[in-house]
Structure formats: structure tokens, C-alpha cells
Amino acid sequence: MKLLLKIWRQKDGSSKGKLVDYPIDHIEGDMSFLEMLDVLNQELIEKGDEPVVFDHDCREGICGTCSLMINGEPHGPDRLITTCQLHMRRFNDGDTIVIEPFRATAFPVLKDLMVDRSAFDRIQQAGGYISVNTSGNTVDANAIPIDKHHADESFEAASCIGCGACVAACKNASAMLFTAAKVSQFALLPQGKVEAIDRVQNMVRQMDLEGFGNCTNTGACEVECPKGISLENIARMNREYLMATVKG
Amino acid sequence: MGILDSKVPSGPLADKWTKHKNDIDLVNPANKRNIDIIMVGTGLAGASAAATLAELGYNVKTFCYQDSPRRAHSIAAQGGINAAKNYQGDGDSPYRLxxxxxxxxxxxxxxxxxxxxxxxxxxxxxxCVAQGVPFAREYGGLLDNRSFGGVLVSRTFYAKGQTGQQLLLGAYAAMNRQINRGKITSYTRHEMLDVVLVDGKARGIIARDLITGEIERHAAHAVVIASGGYGNVFYLSTNAMGSNVTAAWRVHKRGAFFANPCFTQIHPTCIPVSGDHQSKLTLMSESLRNDGRIWVPAKAEDAQAIREGKLKPTKIPEADRDYFLERRYPAFGNLVPRDVASRAAKERCDAGFGVNKTGEAVYLDFAAAIQRYGSEKALTSGIKDPDQETITKLGEEVVEAKYGNLFQMYEKIVDENPYKTPMMIYPAVHYTMGGLWVDYNLQTTIPGCFCTGEANFSDHGANRLGASALMQGLADGYFVLPYTIGDYLSDDIRTGPISTESEAFDKAEAEVRANLEKLLNAKGAHPVDYYHKKLGKIMWNKCGMSRNATELKEAIEEISALRADFYENVRIPGGLNEMNTELEKAGRVADFLELGELFAKDALERNESCGGHFREEYQTPEGEALRDDKNFRYVAAWEYKGAPKDAKLHKEDLVFENVELKTRSYK
Structure with a gap:
């Protein structure tokens, strides 16, 4: 198929960027979206131009590296997948596709379609862990039975890949879904309850410091999340935060 | 033993490690604060070690090329992690594992x-449970297990098809706690380009900041390489796009021996290649072989009709299907080890029974499992006399709960519903058992340079069993290296900080710079990927699932010629002092072009078949691997001598005091 790509090009963080048109031909339905960009980049290099820079790594939807706003939607038009899992059969011959970076104050553009998401790391560093040293002498793993329902819910929350689609989808660029997923993973487990108060307070404080916006419950994050992280996690984090404020 | 001393402690097998831990020197907590350690790579092996070393009090600097430590490719491990817990009471023990x-x-x-x-x-x-890793549990609240290939017990712990993700996020969380305490400094989007030796000891690295392009010097008392495997030498593999051999290879070039490079794991259950545009291959977890049955049509004409799109697999009656693993290996059936399953699939496809348009695919079928689970679920749900439709629906729900994410991944890539029509799979490069040679302390042949996880060679021999890579990464990082590195560092308590202002650092940085400039100065015609794909084709065709002396010799010549062409005719736009993704790739491919040749040389030298290394000249009449314990019961450790063809072989004899060497049989 033949396509017109409109791609955001930006030299670096301090330069201004713009959308540039790239017509492209001979794209097959079995190609992934990123393989389509590979084809474009090979053509650009052979012509002596600089390739389009975009983040990607595992190309199987789990590392959370790939991003991209594709026609205004994080990870493109399909639900519950990342950009690397999107295939060109989803598009039609003659389509125009607009490709932009994930945009948020807390995610500055580094080059072209690549953004800096280290704010997410700093939120995790503020409290996204259980303070247990490595020893080989912790209690036996089966000493604490955990009911399957809670264990499964905790797993669902923990399956967040930290891609930032929730932030890109939100009109306020809020990171509530991301932060809430980690808070929930631990809040749902007995091991996590010991530090629950400090954890939620520290993580929310860091989230605010990073310049993410407020949550106004529009739910766009849940819709666009490639891993289907539920809004219930935000409700749970709000409860945890309220409890922490009362108890703390 | 020559210059290779494995430093294996004396005494009975089961007591060696305890004895060793009691014998080695420790560093007191106050002195640990004065010692710096560099960790290259933040996957399971790197992140777990970084966190544990920082907890102990060392100052740790971590380096990863990804934008966050959490994105290392351990994240993509699907099926599970083995542990000899014997929670199922099925006779497991550390000895059996x-x-x-x-x-x-x-x-x-x-x-x-x-x-x-x-x-x-x-x-x-x-x-991991103490850290809050949400493993799968049973209704009684205890941990669940499943089975993996090559074993007769259920010892695999898992978190759906995302076990690697959950374990890595656990180790990343442990790292984050230390970053928050200031004990770890995390350098992301940084690539190690050389190790710096001062007075023969590893004392630092040269790294490039991938955002600014700046070349940086970092000093430490010890350097740990935990940079993963080199499967991407085949271009197409299940590895991440960025996975590379560069850190390990540069260390090799400075004196660390590279062991068994030809030992590669070809994983049997991957989604087949669809076309030339393909950039990577996707694994379908081995756990699927718990429930999926592997088959091809028994009649060649059926296979041909399927390839031509004239016949659907669901229309082939049971009697006309060849469940070739169950046929050839009745004891282990679909759960034979990976090397055995891969070769059996290749054998059927080579014989003309492949089922996709390229002829390189076999079926992985869940229909029987769906019926079995559906009937069971109907019983436990109290549904009397369920009809076929109900059973199928219930069965599909059970299969979805077990493998949902894998089925979804398959459907997205192949555009077929695997609940309704069998999956198509084919072997693909997945893991490399070879790597930097290390002794029992995980130290390479460079003093002060250690290596953990997939990057070293030590634990999996010629074939790795499923669910043991995660086990090795975390065992090395949480429980082995933190002890053994202390023994080395106990001599460094009076050394004081290592300076980056020295001749050794000047020289290493100048060489790194010169190499990058050499790549940039080749104003040729072809992008880096052009060379990488060519290398991958040579590797797959001549050093892949089966090898022979003639083709290995050809591979050596072809790779050497391709390398020369690469340095002359590669085209890399952009400059050195800026973000330059093509330059990053070029450096990695340059190293693959050297490693690939050593790989072929190693495979040529090993005149036997063992595990993933199958030499066509050495097989039984039934087509099984024929080992030669008399002549090849050793680790091949290669010393760098300027060019891969000049590499010098050192042998570490493998001594078996506790197991009897037998022909491996899964029949």
C-alpha cells in the first residue's frame, strides 16, 4: 500500500520541531508499524538524510519502550496493544498517518519522536518498593498464603509497562494511572501493607513535583492503556492516600 | 589446567558452596562504603546484583542503553522460573534440579x-515473594507451579506469561530503593564501549551518553558485566532490537576469554518469519507445550494443500496427523528439551511437511486441551450433560486465563484466532549459552572484571532448560556475586578512590573515539541494517540449527569478507557528538561481525554434536546428537589475538564426580 506519513521532526530538546511529509510505497499488511518506519529510515539513510528517531526495543509489547501518537491516539487505533504490536493491515492504501511523540510537560522531547520518561523512574524511586534486603533468610514463600483474588488483582496492577500512554492520553497529562498501579500492587498484598502510608505519600508527592497534571476522572488513560490497567486503581490510591493523611 | 583455573572448592558437591562462603574473605561494612562497583546491564542479573551490593554498602554505578533499567530484555521472559521447592510433593530436590x-x-x-x-x-x-512479586497462586492461597521441558516434576513458578516482567520489576524496585538512598547512581541511555585496565586489573569503563554523544570515563574498584546474550548476531532472534554483545566483546578484546560461543539455543515455539521486512521474532512461551500438541500432516499431499491455502488444518482427521514429538519421544512427548524439539520440527519441515507458505512452520494445537479443560470446568461448575458448544466455551475460558496474553500476541501478529485454528510455530534463536568465561567466583580472566547472567557461559552447558535463565540471573545477582566479589575486593580496602585521570583512561578513551570516527568516516552506500541482515543470513544458514564443516568454513570466509566490506561501505549519517542511533547500531554490528566469525570457528573446532550444537557429521542412525566425551568434554575458552581467525583456544576440562555421563534420552 501507499501512504502519506506526517512525522514530527525535532533536532533536539532545545530546537523547535515541525511535521514533515514522507510519502511511502510498497508497505505490506504483515509489517508491524515500526517495521514500516524501518523501511522509511532505510530509504532516508540511502538518500543521505537522517533517519527518524523513535524509541523501541523488545518489539513484543512488554518492555514499554515504544510510544508514538498515531493519528492522535497513543499506540494507535487498536486497543490493548503497544505501537510495536500494531500491524499495517490496520491501515488502508492511500491513508495519511500523523505520527507525533507522547506530549507532556513532564516528558520533554529528546529528538524527533523520542521523549524523556525518567520522571516515571523517579516516582518509583520515591517509594515503589518493599523495603526488604536480600538475605536468603526471609520466610518461606508459602508461609504467607494470599488469596487468589487479591494476588491476581495485584498482578493485574503490576502488569503496567510504564510506557506513558496514560499521560499522553490525558488532557491534563496526569500520571495518576501509572502511580496508582504501583501503589495498588503493594496495597493488595500483605507484604506491602507495612509501608503503605509512606509509600503512597512519597510517590504522590514525587508525581506532583515532576509536573504531571491533576486527574479529572475522564478515563481516557484506561481506554488507551495497552495493558488494560483499570481506573479502580486510581480509586484505590485515593483511598490509600486519604487513609495515609488521616493516620499519618 | 594451564591458565584456566575454575577455582571450584574441594569437598563433597553439596557442601562446596557453604564451605566456600565460610572460607572467603569479607569486607567490613565501614570499608564497603569506600569501594565502588560498576554494573553494566540492568536485567535480572545486573539489577539484582546492583541492589544487593548497594544494600551491603558498596557504591554502585549502573549502566544501561535503555531509557530505564526496567526495560532490559529480561522483561520479556514469559514462562517462569524454576526452584527446587518441592511444593507439589512430586519428588523434587536441589539434587534433582x-x-x-x-x-x-x-x-x-x-x-x-x-x-x-x-x-x-x-x-x-x-x-521475590518478600519483595511483593505477584506470582500465580492456587485457590488455597499457596503458590502455583507448572511443568517445563526436559523434566518430570512441576517446579516452575510463574506470573501468567509475564514472569520475567514481574521478576525484573522486583529487582528494579530493589534498585530504586537504593537509588533513593543514594547508594546506586543509575546511568540510563548510556552504552559501555570499553573496559579500562590499570595494572592489569579492571578499574573502570568508557561509556557514551547516547543522548549527547559525549564520551565519559567512569572508575571503580571492580567492573561487572551483566549485559545479556548475543542472539542478535543472527539478526532475527527473540532478543530485543538493542540486545548486543558489545560490552562482553570489548572485555574479551581486553583479555577476558570467550567460552563456547557456538552454544546457541534455538527455541522451538516462535512465530514463523513472514517476510523480508521482518525485524524480530516473537516467542510463544514454552509453557504452551504443557497444553499444546505439536503436529504436522502425516501425508505430504495434505501439507502441500495447506501451503497452497486449499486445506484447513482443522479439516485433517486425527488419523492423518503426525504428532511427531509424541511419536519420537513418548516419555517426554511435547515437553522434550528445546534443542530436541527444534531439530524435530526442522526435520519434518525439511522433509516437506511444513504448513505455512514458506514451508517452515508446524502446528501447536490447543483443541484437545480446550476440550479437556472444558469438560473439567463443566463438572466443577455443576453443569450436567454439557453440550459441545458449552464445553468449548468453558475450555477456551480456562486456556485464556492461563495463556491469554500469549494468544492475544499471536493473533495480533499472525491475524488468526489461535483458539479456533492451531498456532503455527517455528524454531528461532532465543538464548546464548556461551559467553565470557568465568571461574566459580564469576570472575573473568581479567582480575576485577566479573560476569553474571546470560553474558557468562557457566551454567547451561550446550543447551538451557526452560525457566532456568531467570533462575540463573537472579541466583548470580542476589546470592552468588555479592559474596564472591567481596573476596576480591577485600584486597582493595586500602586502595582509595580510583582516578579517571591516568594514562590507561586516556588511551582507552582515545581508542574508543578513533573507532567511532572510523565508522563515521566510511562514506559508503549501505545502511548498518544491510550488513546486519547479511550477517544474520550467513549465521542462520551455516551456523544455525545444524552445522557441517564445509559450511562452517564458508561462513568464516564470508563473515570475514563482509566485515571488510562493512568498514569500507557502511553509511552512517550524523556525527559523533550528538544522538546518533545509526552509530550505536554500527558499533554493535561491528562487534557481531567479529563474534560471528569466532562462533563459526568454535563450531568447526567442536567435532561432536551436543545440545544446541548439532554437527551433521556426528549423529546416531536415528538422527540424535552424538556426543564425544572422550575428546570434547571441555569448555572451549578463546583468547583474543587480534582477529577472530587468530583466536587461541584454551580448554577447561569438565570433571564429573557426581553424575554419570550418559547418552541423553527423552524417549
Missing amino acids: FYDTIKGGDYRSREANVYRLAEESVNIIDQ
Whole structure:
């Protein structure tokens, strides 16, 4: 198929960027979206131009590296997948596709379609862990039975890949879904309850410091999340935060 | 033993590790604060070690090329992690896990290392649960297990098809806690380009900041390489796009021996290649072989009709299907080890029974499992006399709960519903058992340079069993290296900080710069990927699932010629002092072009078949691998001598005191 790509090009963080048109031909339905960009980049290099820079790594939807706003939607038009899992059969011959970076104050553009998401790391560093040293002498793993329902819910929350689609989808660029997923993973487990108060307070404080916006419950994050992280996690984090404020 | 001293402690197998831990020197807590350690790579092996070393009090600097430590490719491991917990009461023990691993590796790994791995496996699960890793559980609240290939017990712990993700996020969380305490400094989007030796000891690295392009110097008292495997030498593999051999290879070029480079794992259940545009291959977890049955049509004309799109697999009656693994290996059936399953699939496809348009695919079928689970679910749900439709629906729900994410991944890539029509799979490069040679302390042949996880060679011999890579990464990082590195560092308590202002650093930085400039100055015609794909084709066709002397010799010549062409005709736009993704790739491909040749040389030198290394000249009449224990019961450790063809072979004899060497049989 033949396509017109409109791609955001930006030299670096301090330069201004713009959308540039790239017509492209001979794209097959079995190609992934990123393989389509590979084809474009090979053509650009052979012509002596600089390739389009975009983040990607595992190309199987789990590392959370790939991003991209594709026609205004994080990870493109399909639900519950990342950009690397999107295939060109989803598009039609003659389509125009607009490709932009994930945009948020807390995610500055580094080059072209690549953004800096280290704010997410700093939120995790503020409290996204259980303070247990490595020893080989912790209690036996089966000493604490955990009911399957809670264990499964905790797993669902923990399956967040930290891609930032929730932030890109939100009109306020809020990171509530991301932060809430980690808070929930631990809040749902007995091991996590010991530090629950400090954890939620520290993580929310860091989230605010990073310049993410407020949550106004529009739910766009849940819709666009490639891993289907539920809004219930935000409700749970709000409860945890309220409890922490009362108890703390 | 020559210059290769494995430093395996004396004494009975089961006591070696405990004895060693009691014998080695410790560094007192106050002195640890004065010692710096560099960790290259933040996957399971790197992140777990970084966190543990920082907890102990060392100052740690971590380096990863990804934008966050959490994105290292351990994240993509699907099926699970083995541990000899014997929670299922099915007769498991550390000895049995040790034995399975030694046998699975076709008797080409070191007994003492493997026993230690089995011993520590139980601690990993305890540690991870304490960290809040949400493993799968049963309704009674206890941990669930499943089976993996090559074993007869259920010892695999898992978190759906995302076990690697959950374990890595656990180790990343442990790292984050230390970053927050200031004990770890995390350098992301940084690539290590050389190790710096001062007075013969590893004392730092040269790294490039991938955002600014700046070349940086970092000093430390010890350097740990935990940079993963080199499967991407084949271009197409299940590895991440960025996975590379560069850190390990640069260390090799400075004096660390590279062991068994030809030992590669070709994983049987991957989604087949669809076309020339393909950039990577996607694994379908081995756990699927718990429930999926592998088959091809028994009649060649049916296979041809399928390839031509004239026949659907669901229309082929049971009697006309060849469940070739169940036929050839009745004892282990679909759960034979990976090397055996891969070769059996290739054998059927080569014989003309492949089922996709390229002829390189076999079926992985869940229909029987869906019926079995559906009937069981109907019973436990109190549904009397369920009709076929109800059974299928219930069965599909059970299969979805077990493998939902994998089925979804398959459907997205192939555009077919695997609940309704069998999956198509084909072997693909997945893991590399070879790597930097290390002794029992995980130290390379460069003093002060250690290596953990997939990047080293030590635990999996010639073939790795499923669910043991995660086990090794975490055992090395949480429970082995933190002890053994202390023994080395105990001599460094009076050394004081290492300066980056020295001749050694000047020289290493100048060389790194010169190499990058050399790449940039080649104003040729072809992008880096052009060369990478060509290399991958040579590797897959001549050093892949089966090898022979003639083709290996050709591969050596072809790779050498391709390397020369690369330096002359590669085209890299952009400059050195800026973000330059093509330059990053070029550096990695340059190293693959050297490693690939050594790989072929190693495969040529090893005149036997063992595990994943199958030499066509050495097979039984039934087509099984024919090992030669008399002549090849050793680790091949290669010393760098300027060009891959000049590499010098050193042999570490493998001594088996506890297991009897047998022909590996899964029949």
C-alpha cells in the first residue's frame, strides 16, 4: 500500500520541531508499524538524510519502550496493544498517518519522536518498593498464603509497562494511572501493607513535583492503556492516600 | 589446567558452596562504603546484583542503553522460573534440579556451578515473594507451579506469561530503593564501549551518553558485566532490537576469554518469519507445550494443500496427523528439551511437511486441551450433560486465563484466532549459552572484571532448560556475586578512590573515539541494517540449527569478507557528538561481525554434536546428537589475538564426580 506519513521532526530538546511529509510505497499488511518506519529510515539513510528517531526495543509489547501518537491516539487505533504490536493491515492504501511523540510537560522531547520518561523512574524511586534486603533468610514463600483474588488483582496492577500512554492520553497529562498501579500492587498484598502510608505519600508527592497534571476522572488513560490497567486503581490510591493523611 | 583455573572448592558437591562462603574473605561494612562497583546491564542479573551490593554498602554505578533499567530484555521472559521447592510433593530436590540441568545441558557445564544454582533456587522464590512479586497462586492461597521441558516434576513458578516482567520489576524496585538512598547512581541511555585496565586489573569503563554523544570515563574498584546474550548476531532472534554483545566483546578484546560461543539455543515455539521486512521474532512461551500438541500432516499431499491455502488444518482427521514429538519421544512427548524439539520440527519441515507458505512452520494445537479443560470446568461448575458448544466455551475460558496474553500476541501478529485454528510455530534463536568465561567466583580472566547472567557461559552447558535463565540471573545477582566479589575486593580496602585521570583512561578513551570516527568516516552506500541482515543470513544458514564443516568454513570466509566490506561501505549519517542511533547500531554490528566469525570457528573446532550444537557429521542412525566425551568434554575458552581467525583456544576440562555421563534420552 501507499501512504502519506506526517512525522514530527525535532533536532533536539532545545530546537523547535515541525511535521514533515514522507510519502511511502510498497508497505505490506504483515509489517508491524515500526517495521514500516524501518523501511522509511532505510530509504532516508540511502538518500543521505537522517533517519527518524523513535524509541523501541523488545518489539513484543512488554518492555514499554515504544510510544508514538498515531493519528492522535497513543499506540494507535487498536486497543490493548503497544505501537510495536500494531500491524499495517490496520491501515488502508492511500491513508495519511500523523505520527507525533507522547506530549507532556513532564516528558520533554529528546529528538524527533523520542521523549524523556525518567520522571516515571523517579516516582518509583520515591517509594515503589518493599523495603526488604536480600538475605536468603526471609520466610518461606508459602508461609504467607494470599488469596487468589487479591494476588491476581495485584498482578493485574503490576502488569503496567510504564510506557506513558496514560499521560499522553490525558488532557491534563496526569500520571495518576501509572502511580496508582504501583501503589495498588503493594496495597493488595500483605507484604506491602507495612509501608503503605509512606509509600503512597512519597510517590504522590514525587508525581506532583515532576509536573504531571491533576486527574479529572475522564478515563481516557484506561481506554488507551495497552495493558488494560483499570481506573479502580486510581480509586484505590485515593483511598490509600486519604487513609495515609488521616493516620499519618 | 594451564591458565584456566575454575577455582571450584574441594569437598563433597553439596557442601562446596557453604564451605566456600565460610572460607572467603569479607569486607567490613565501614570499608564497603569506600569501594565502588560498576554494573553494566540492568536485567535480572545486573539489577539484582546492583541492589544487593548497594544494600551491603558498596557504591554502585549502573549502566544501561535503555531509557530505564526496567526495560532490559529480561522483561520479556514469559514462562517462569524454576526452584527446587518441592511444593507439589512430586519428588523434587536441589539434587534433582541439578541433575536435570546438567543432563539438559548435555554434560557441558560445570557441576559445582550448577549445584550451587539449584541450591540457591529456593531462596530466590522466598526473596521475590518478600519483595511483593505477584506470582500465580492456587485457590488455597499457596503458590502455583507448572511443568517445563526436559523434566518430570512441576517446579516452575510463574506470573501468567509475564514472569520475567514481574521478576525484573522486583529487582528494579530493589534498585530504586537504593537509588533513593543514594547508594546506586543509575546511568540510563548510556552504552559501555570499553573496559579500562590499570595494572592489569579492571578499574573502570568508557561509556557514551547516547543522548549527547559525549564520551565519559567512569572508575571503580571492580567492573561487572551483566549485559545479556548475543542472539542478535543472527539478526532475527527473540532478543530485543538493542540486545548486543558489545560490552562482553570489548572485555574479551581486553583479555577476558570467550567460552563456547557456538552454544546457541534455538527455541522451538516462535512465530514463523513472514517476510523480508521482518525485524524480530516473537516467542510463544514454552509453557504452551504443557497444553499444546505439536503436529504436522502425516501425508505430504495434505501439507502441500495447506501451503497452497486449499486445506484447513482443522479439516485433517486425527488419523492423518503426525504428532511427531509424541511419536519420537513418548516419555517426554511435547515437553522434550528445546534443542530436541527444534531439530524435530526442522526435520519434518525439511522433509516437506511444513504448513505455512514458506514451508517452515508446524502446528501447536490447543483443541484437545480446550476440550479437556472444558469438560473439567463443566463438572466443577455443576453443569450436567454439557453440550459441545458449552464445553468449548468453558475450555477456551480456562486456556485464556492461563495463556491469554500469549494468544492475544499471536493473533495480533499472525491475524488468526489461535483458539479456533492451531498456532503455527517455528524454531528461532532465543538464548546464548556461551559467553565470557568465568571461574566459580564469576570472575573473568581479567582480575576485577566479573560476569553474571546470560553474558557468562557457566551454567547451561550446550543447551538451557526452560525457566532456568531467570533462575540463573537472579541466583548470580542476589546470592552468588555479592559474596564472591567481596573476596576480591577485600584486597582493595586500602586502595582509595580510583582516578579517571591516568594514562590507561586516556588511551582507552582515545581508542574508543578513533573507532567511532572510523565508522563515521566510511562514506559508503549501505545502511548498518544491510550488513546486519547479511550477517544474520550467513549465521542462520551455516551456523544455525545444524552445522557441517564445509559450511562452517564458508561462513568464516564470508563473515570475514563482509566485515571488510562493512568498514569500507557502511553509511552512517550524523556525527559523533550528538544522538546518533545509526552509530550505536554500527558499533554493535561491528562487534557481531567479529563474534560471528569466532562462533563459526568454535563450531568447526567442536567435532561432536551436543545440545544446541548439532554437527551433521556426528549423529546416531536415528538422527540424535552424538556426543564425544572422550575428546570434547571441555569448555572451549578463546583468547583474543587480534582477529577472530587468530583466536587461541584454551580448554577447561569438565570433571564429573557426581553424575554419570550418559547418552541423553527423552524417549
